[in-house]
Structure formats: structure tokens, C-alpha cells
Amino acid sequence: MSDTPGATPLFHAYRVATTLALPFAFRKVAGRLREFNVSEHRLRERLGHATQDRPDGQLVWFHAASVGESLAALTLMAKLSSRLPQVQFLLTSGTATSAEMAAKRMPNNCRHQYAPLDASGPVRRFLKHWRPDAGIFVESELWPLTLTAARKSGARLALVNARMSPRSIRRWQKRAPTARYVLDQFSLYLAQNARMADDLRAIGASPERLRPGGNLKAAAAPLPVDQHLLDETRAALNARPVWIASSTHAGEEEQVLAAHLELLKTNPDLCLILAPRHPDRGDDVEALIHAADLGSARRSKAQALQADTQVYLADTLGEVGTWYALSPIVFLGGSLGPIGGHNPFEVAQSGAAVITGPGYHNFTETFPALESAGGAVEIHESHGLAQAVQHWLDDPAALDQARKSAADFAAEKAAQLEGVADELIRGLELKA
Numbered sequence: 198m199s200d201t202p203g204a205t206p207l208f209h210a211y212r213v214a215t216t217l218a219l220p221f222a223f224r225k226v227a228g229r230l231r232e233f234n235v236s237e238h239r240l241r242e243r244l245g246h247a248t249q250d251r252p253d254g255q256l257v258w259f260h261a262a263s264v265g266e267s268l269a270a271l272t273l274m275a276k277l278s279s280r281l282p283q284v285q286f287l288l289t290s291g292t293a294t295s296a297e298m299a300a301k302r303m304p305n306n307c308r309h310q311y312a313p314l315d316a317s318g319p320v321r322r323f324l325k326h327w328r329p330d331a332g333i334f335v336e337s338e339l340w341p342l343t344l345t346a347a348r349k350s351g352a353r354l355a356l357v358n359a360r361m362s363p364r365s366i367r368r369w370q371k372r373a374p375t376a377r378y379v380l381d382q383f384s385l386y387l388a389q390n391a392r393m394a395d396d397l398r399a400i401g402a403s404p405e406r407l408r409p410g411g412n413l414k415a416a417a418a419p420l421p422v423d424q425h426l427l428d429e430t431r432a433a434l435n436a437r438p439v440w441i442a443s444s445t446h447a448g449e450e451e452q453v454l455a456a457h458l459e460l461l462k463t464n465p466d467l468c469l470i471l472a473p474r475h476p477d478r479g480d481d482v483e484a485l486i487h488a489a490d491l492g493s494a495r496r497s498k499a500q501a502l503q504a505d506t507q508v509y510l511a512d513t514l515g516e517v518g519t520w521y522a523l524s525p526i527v528f529l530g531g532s533l534g535p536i537g538g539h540n541p542f543e544v545a546q547s548g549a550a551v552i553t554g555p556g557y558h559n560f561t562e563t564f565p566a567l568e569s570a571g572g573a574v575e576i577h578e579s580h581g582l583a584q585a586v587q588h589w590l591d592d593p594a595a596l597d598q599a600r601k602s603a604a605d606f607a608a609e610k611a612a613q614l615e616g617v618a619d620e621l622i623r624g625l626e627l628k629a
């Protein structure tokens with residue numbers, strides 16, 4: 198890249214600061230991983246010490262922050278692997294849950310490592326061992342030292358499914374020269390939507406390298422379903438009607454419970470499965486359920502769903518695919534506040550219709566189109582949520598049509614993945 202801008206004073210200051218802060222940063226991330234019983238051996242991956250050998254041949258490195266991004270990476274990896282059968286893959290992420298998911302779902306030609314902290318020593322050790330030929334960063338993982346060192350090592354880099362919050366965009370705009378320097382490390386940007394493409398240009402992304410990419414989460418494999426748990430829960434419900442509120446955040450459960458109380462007036466046997474986005478909030482959510490004077494059972498405490506259970510608190514990890522398979526009506530949280538919404542494709546692929554709040558700015562390319570297709574409805578508060586659920590409970594034909602529309606929409610968007618693979622093979626000069 199002959200017109201690459203030079204490193205800025207802020208970038209050099211960041212390099213020094215991360216070196217000084219490394220012991221404290223490692224202590225913090227190691228503590229989090231230890232909570233999930235990650236071995237001391239693997240903790241050292243965060244300092245750049247590899248725990249597996251580098252495979253021979255061309256190595257394509259994917260980096261994803263957590264579970265959702267890792268799932269998108271694995272889906273794209275599978276598509277590239279079908280086109281480039283000799284290529285080997287490396288997946289890095291930062292959380293124990295993403296590592297656990299990757300261990301279950303990644304192909305034989307892929308290895309997982311915890312990502313090195315963005316400091317000179319860890320990044321240098323990581324790159325010296327793995328020597329990736331190309332790097333694909335999913336969504337918003339802009340680690341300055343990692344990107345610049347990887348590009349300097351000769352790897353060509355792409356940013357895919359690119360999305361950043363409005364707050365992050367404003368922060369980068371205040372540091373425009375540094376933003377331009379960091380973004381210039383990429384050979385290709387695949388933006389999730391038109392607004393994101395405009396935002397990337399505004400903070401210094403080269404227009405010549407910017408392409409539309411759609412949302413890769415549309416093409417992710419369906420969430421796993423525990424058939425035994427599904428059958429067991431269906432039997433416990435004994436044909437009772439059920440709806441789901443999934444990926445809820447603080448401030449949303451109160452509105453969900455208010456909607457459920459309203460629905461119980463005309464549907465006294467209705468059951469709500471409430472799956473908060475962060476299961477460690479289970480105690481807080483349980484307190485809200487008790488305050489609403491609703492009968493409940495809690496999954497993490499192995500409490501059985503009974504005939505009089507009005508709310509089943511599903512405060513566990515890795516089981517949301519089973520809950521989606523259980524109910525044809527799903528309210529998707531993170532949308533009644535400033536969170537930005539969550540992935541509707543997982544719901545649509547499961548055969549359910551979607552209800553969302555208005556705060557889905559991370560999926561502006563998805564929700565309006567899904568609503569227009571008839572697979573989703575938008576509500577603004579608890580009464581609107583109760584009305585939406587009640588409409589579908591009262592009109593099974595309308596619900597069936599919404600479910601079909603959601604599934605058809607997800608399938609259509611998933612077909613775009615072939616074009617994304619084409620762009621990456623060309624832009625990163627990958628060889629079969």
C-alpha cells in the first residue's frame with residue numbers, strides 16, 4: 198500500500214501504554230477465564246504463547262470477539278474451505294464461551310487459540326509462531342497493534358461483517374489520523390449495511406477497498422437443539438401455549454413481565470420462557486419475577502417446569518436454540534434500550550416469528566426488511582408487546598405465515614455468502 202499513512206503520536210503513545218499496562222490487563226482477563234475453569238496452560242495464549250503447532254501450508258486467520266462473531270466466522274470458514282480445500286484455518290477469540298463453542302463446531306482444518314492481548318510482546322510472539330498468510334477480522338475488532346504488526350508481517354487483512362456503534366464511530370472521528378492509519382492496514386472492508394459503509398468512510402476507510410457484505414450471521418448454521426431437553430420441556434408444558442423473551446438486558450425484563458401479566462388475564466395457562474442475555478444476571482431477574490408475584494422455575498437451579506409455572510427462567514448458556522425450537526413466538530431483547538438489538542436470523546432459522554423493540558441499530562439492514570417481508574413486528578413498550586403476542590396466539594394462520602416469511606427471508610440472505618467468499622478470495626489473494 199504505497200499511500201499508507203504514517204503512525205501517529207497517539208499510536209506510539211498507545212504502544213507504550215499497552216506495554217506498561219500488560220501485567221494488569223493479563224491479570225484481569227486471566228481472572229475471567231479462570232472463572233470458567235480455563236487451564237493455566239491455555240491462559241498463556243493471551244500472552245501470545247501458542248499451545249498448538251502451526252500447520253503446514255497456507256493459513257487463514259479469523260479473529261472474532263465472542264460467540265456470535267465466532268459462529269459467523271465458522272460459517273464463512275466452511276464456505277472458503279469448500280473453495281480452497283488445501284487451506285488451513287486459525288480462529289482466535291477472547292471468551293471462554295466462544296472457545297467452548299468452537300471446540301464443538303469447528304472443522305478438522307481449524308485450530309482455536311485465545312487472542313493475544315493487544316500489546317507488543319504478545320502480538321509479536323503470536324505472529325512469529327502462526328505466520329498467517331491472511332487475517333479476517335469479524336465485526337468491530339480493531340486492535341491497532343495487532344493489525345499493524347500483522348500487516349507488516351506480510352498478511353493481507355480484511356474486515357468483514359463490519360459494524361461499530363455510533364459511540365465508537367464518534368470516538369474514532371476525534372482521532373481521525375490514527376483511525377485512518379489503523380484502517381489502512383486492511384486490504385478489504387465488507388460492511389454490514391449502507392450506514393456502516395458511510396461511517397467507515399467517515400473515519401478514514403479507503404472507498405476503493407470498501408464493498409457491501411450484508412450480515413454474515415444470516416448464513417450461520419442453525420443453533421444446536423438438545424432434543425432430549427426439548428422433548429422433556431414439551432412434555433412438562435403439556436400443550437400449554439408458550440412464548441419466549443430472549444437475550445433481554447437490564448431494564449427490559451420489567452417490560453416483558455408486565456406484558457406477560459397482561460397476557461395472563463386472557464391466557465391463564467400461558468408460559469413465558471425468559472432467557473436473559475447474560476445468565477449471571479439470574480438472581481436479579483428472579484427477584485423481578487418474584488416482585489411481579491409470578492410463579493417461576495429456574496433452569497440453572499434444576500427446578501422443574503410445573504403445570505403452574507408462569508415464568509421459566511432459562512439462565513443458562515448454550516441452550517437458546519432449544520428454546521427457539523420450542524416456541525413459534527420470540528421477543529428478541531436488546532431492542533427496548535440503547536443496546537442495538539440481537540441476531541434475528543437465529544430466531545428465523547428456528548422457525549419462529551420475531552418481535553423486536555425499536556432499538557436495533559446494529560441490524561438496520563435486517564429488521565426493517567424482515568418486517569416488510571412479514572417475518573417480524575416492532576413494538577415500543579410492554580402493552581405493544583402483549584398485543585403482538587396476543588395477535589399471534591389468536592390467529593394461528595397469521596403466525597404460520599409470519600414464521601414462513603421469517604424463514605424465507607433468512608434463507609435468501611444466507612445465499613449472499615457466496616459473494617462474500619468471492620470478495621475475500623480476490624481481495625486477500627487466496628490460492629486454491
